[in-house]
Amino acid sequence: MRIRRSGWMAIAAALVGAATWLHPTLTDDVTTAPSHAQPAAVSGDIAALLQQVRVIDRLPDVDGYDRGCGKGEGCVFGPAWNDPLDHSGCDARNKILASSLRDVTFKPGTRNCKVIGGVLDPDPYTGQRIPLQDRAIEVDHVVPLARAFALGAWQWDPRQRQIFANDPIELIPVSKAANRQKSDSGLDEWLPTFQPCTYIQRYLAVAAKYQLPITAAERAVATTTCPAGAEAPAA
Template identity: 35%
Template sequence: MTRLRGGAVAAAVVLIAVAGCSKEKTKGASGSERTGGNGAVLAAVDSLPVKGRAPKTGYSRERFGTAWADTDSNSCDTRDDILKRDLKDLKFTGGTCRVSSGLLEPDPYSGKDITYRRGRSQVDIDHVVPLSDAWQKGAEYWDASKRIALANDPLNLIAVDASTNRGKGDGDAATWLPPNAAYRCTYVADQVAVKKKYGLWVTDAEKAAMKKVLTGCPNQNLPTGGNPTKAPERFTAR
């Protein structure tokens, strides 16, 4: 999925403001699309169901399957798929799956350039909608295949600076936004897209926070695409 970062975001906002809204779809590097402007993302926010946050009772990472399963059957695990999508200057260990090093330029959350080396913790693969947040807003009631799909969907995943990401925890838009203000419109639009795709709800405070951010960028595109919302049967066998 196309993810504008750093200064590119600010430049894009200026260009859109000058050129006006576009209804066209743009194809991103990951194969996803972003539906063009005209308030599409704000309309998507309004379409999300609003409820209170449910208890975290029963949540564990394991309820969303084994970490980084190869749900798209490309013989590479999901983590390496996202590293390959989001990093530059890639180097591999044995073949073209296992990323050994690369450059995150820039990190969307902090705006800094981060060097990735396997075995160190400078880069995380973040769930844009945290799995715990999803659990408390509908995923508790899903079958296993849908939870596994969410955990491995490229639409919900992004390579980011590890230290910045650790401060996010399982926060939603009402409690955490990227320190890099230029990326916030893209970040919130991504959260809206994931919640809409999977039928997750938002709280009143979360919806208000999303609209506050997106009102400042009414032509922000709404991403689509990613993996199906049901994982292959082999990942859900008991």
Template identity: 40%
Template sequence: MLSRLPTVSGVVDAPYQRDLFGERWADVDGNGCDTRNDVLARDLSAVVFREGSGECKVLEGVLVDPYDGHTESFTSGEQTSPLVQIDHIVALAWAWRHGADRWSDAERLVFANDPANLVVTADEINSAKSDSGPAEWMPPAAASVCGYVIAWVSVVDAYDLGITGPDREAARSALTRC
């Protein structure tokens, strides 16, 4: 899969703008729940939903972080919700620089809300990862590298994005150890 990804420079003329990826956490699958709560419900254990929300609004849960293996408690609230975040495995800004700048608004909205490209993680890890590809960032836990790189390459391939030489080499190197 990695070998068939086109090589690109990662430089585009139009600057990245988050709003071009549409409504944050839209209900693109039509189940009545926004994407953020769908992903929280999928990735957390011991989930508690708001009563009467139709199992849509996650109030509490426990995260075993996919990137470092640490356990984090999640409690919904203005001060606490930002501590556990939803990460785009292939970051929106990275995708923009590698082909998403040519997509329609509808395609960008689907990408931004695709559960295959989303995981729950701690805010520090999401901030450290930022909009990096594998050449610039890998999960802090060695045991998490394979899963991350496999998911990252799968998303890049599924959306026909290009890849830079350094990201290709970092992904290839990681995959040889899986």
């Protein structure tokens, strides 16, 4: 067993600087996305991020999204939680859980990889305290994969899509109920009840890093929810 303590507030604080957006490492052995997926510079300020993302009228209607990796399925983002840049033997989901939960415990014999216990406190979407043992925690993709695919990821090669789906900046443990409610929604369709500006900041950072556009409706929500000067809270 090993105990590690972190949390949403610590992650949010780490996401403020430009260097952190370019190198989003939550633990020493979590790898980052390839340089070809990164812009020259990304600021953590919401207003600055809005200047760096392209705005389009509406979400494109793109065919071909198939997340499943079973027989006959498209597997367009690769096998779940399989980071092609990480050769540690521990999957992306367990790495994120270990980095983000409090009082983490691991399954014996897994070299401190498989997380079997811990507490999400606070949940970044609801502010609640959620034990992992209740199976009420899921790892969310901040920019939903289906949405990212329609916004341009359909043009990427399979490896880049797989890197995106496992990038720590794109992954966050959250309430299962809130995650199911969010589903494939954009900023204009869903926001967390807890610290929405922190979520908007991270969503925009992912979009900027991977050069994914946002819609005009999303931009409107971001600017009205988090007007100029409204920063995501620091730890």
